[in-house]
Amino acid sequence: MRRRTGLAIAGAATLVWGEWLNWRWSRALVDNGGGGGAEAVVVLGYRNPRAAANVINRWRVRAGIRSITAGRARGTRVIFSGGATSGGAAEAQVMADYAQSVLGFDGTVLLEDRSRTTWENITNVIPLLEDVDRIKIASQPAHALKARAYLRRQRPDLAERLVRADDYRPGEWIVVKPLLALYGLWALRGLTARERKPSP
Structure with missing residues (x-):
């Protein structure tokens, strides 16, 4: 009985951690952000060797779409970023296809389809962010933080426009968050x- 109780406590503690x-x-390197101005949501891709979006890219697309400020779907540009890292279609194109054909997203979509690393993701989306007031980066929280840190290193002026994406929900x-935490x-x-x- 004690062993079961100990395992249950350890399991619960791991999930909480x-x-x-x-x-x-999810709350590092972001500002509280006002509600005004142009907005961009950058969705970072994950290697996707098949033509259909894999489970990680599907989740990232959903997180990106739900990150759009309420009532501003038409005025927000969603930037899908990621090249072809596994010999298949570019991650950006796969995610855009999923957003439009499966989720029915009909807002503004831009593709950045040359990147192979997170550093390149940021380097290549910078020209698409110059004229926006609010920038959200959507991915798993650790990956999104890494990308925000890279934007801060490359363009600190643009990093001041970073606000939270809706890519963390309690x-x-x-069940997999402890593994994501270890990887992070x-x-x-x-x-x-x-x-x-x-x-x-």
């Missing part, structure tokens, strides 16, 4: 403590 880290990462993917700790090892710190 995964939730906490993902919550923390309880969503709860590894993926974010090159970031400074200041870059990982949640914004006030």
